[in-house]
Amino acid sequence: MSTEARRAPFPPRPTDAPAPAETEAQTEDEPSVFAPRRPLERPRETRPPVPEARITTPPPPPPASARFPDAPPPRTPAATPTETTTRLRPVPAGSEPAAQVPPPPAWNPAPAPDPALSWNAPWPVGAFGQPQPYEEPVRGLGPLARLRSRTGVAAVCVVLGLGLIGGALAGSWLTGEDGERTADSGFAAAGSLWHNVPVDQLFPPTVRGTGAGPGGADRSWTRIAVAPDTGCAGAFDPLLARALAPVGCARLLRATYTDATRTHVTTVGLLFTKADPAAMAGLAARFRTERLDRRTDLLPLPYAAKGTPAAGFGAKQRASWTVSVLTDAPIVAFAVSGWADGRTVDTPEAAPDAVRSGATSAPAQAGLGNEAQGLADRIQRKLRQTVSPATEKPS
Structure with a gap:
């Protein structure tokens, strides 16, 4: 379809209206909005050469007398050497933001002691209301064997007691230190x-x-x-x-x-x-x-x-x-x-x-x-x- 055919539906422009002025932007290379567009070519980017890194000392501030006429003259600090190399300096302490200290863990109290392990815990009661002794039965020994062992221990205690009493009586008889006889003789x-x-x-x-x-x-x-x-x-x-x-x-x-x-x-x-x-x-x-x-x-x-x-x-x-x-x-x-x-x-x-x-x-x-x-x-x-x-x- 021709250009005239596409423009036909639009009404004609009045004759008394001034024609729009052409801008400098419309050149022969850029067609009208109604003309078909050509693909634009992206210009090549040219990077400027990277200059050599150089650290310079900033200009000194104006004297305090110029800013504050009534202020005393400041002390002149010692001149610091400027660095012209490209090496990196260590960052001084304090220039970095303070590290976030993690909060302390929440206090967790020790668990309460078991009341069953206390000295005041009730004594375990057996089947017939009698205290149940804390002793492990020896495997292979019945009640008769345990009774015999206890009887043997009691017999040993009785023998030892009789021996001590007999020794005391024999000693008092041999030495004559009987209290009643001594009192009577005195x-x-x-x-x-x-x-x-x-x-x-x-x-x-x-x-x-x-x-x-x-x-x-x-x-x-x-x-x-x-x-x-x-x-x-x-x-x-x-x-x-x-x-x-x-x-x-x-x-x-x-x-x-x-x-x-x-x-x-x-x-x-x-x-x-x-x-x-x-x-x-x-x-x-x-x-x-x-x-x-x-x-x-x-x-x-x-x-x-x-x-x-x-x-x-x-x-x-x-x-x-x-x-x-x-x-x-x-x-x-x-x-x-x-x-x-x-x-x-x-x-x-x-x-x-x-x-x-x-x-x-x-x-x-x-x-x-x-x-x-x-x-x-x-x-x-x-x-x-x-x-x-x-x-x-x-x-």
Whole structure:
């Protein structure tokens, strides 16, 4: 089809309309829009030569005085050398973005312990409500075999126990360390001291009492007279003699001492009874419960030897006293003290009361309670030291 035929359907252009001006773009090489198009040829791209990489220093900024007239002049930094090579420099630290640190893992608490493994867990219960023991049955052994093994262990324990008991009994029999026999032998040996031991061992010529005086002062007593061994007649007040009658009187030993100043005199005595340990324990309990050792009508009498500082020491001169019933020996120990000048005492005071702190009686102020208590204690100690070697058996 020709060009005129394609243009026929369009109405003709008015004659009075100006013809459009041709642009510079429509050339002879580019046809009209209504003409058939020719394929356009893409021009070849020509790449310019790559210049050599060169790193130059940027121009310095304008001085601060130009930008900020009032600012002080900046310090001039040291000149840095420029690099004109094409090699790559290492990137300084801090120029790269900080690495993303992964968040820490979520906290996962430890699992709770199993309650069944706790010490407070209930004991497993068997078929009939009895605790089920944690023991593995030995394969190949029945209940009869386990019973036999337990019986054997029990028999071994019984044999060992009997052997230990028998060895202890045999050792005590061979060494003679039976407690009851030792106590009986000591009790019997103490009852025979009055004729088996010299008088100087029972009543030493000099007795030292460290801390026995008032306020813990030291005392020293010297023996001035020893009474012959006699019976108990006339040695005690009637009521005291009646109280001592149940244990009997085997022998009575007495001695009189004076202090270092020869101001006080004290008679100390040992009454050897005929009683057994049970009777002596009963008498001691009676003195303790009824306080017979504190009654002023139950006093021992002194031994007044002629020609000594104790010549005028009688019943009316008694100022303080003490009575002790021994339970480990058939002996009653006593002591009574007074002034050596023969002065009388209206109201004597028991030694346990006279030695108390704050006592204001005349015997307490003079220290006569300490004289009686201190001397009696030292004689009893000497007596026990004498009994101990007598009851020891040779090895």
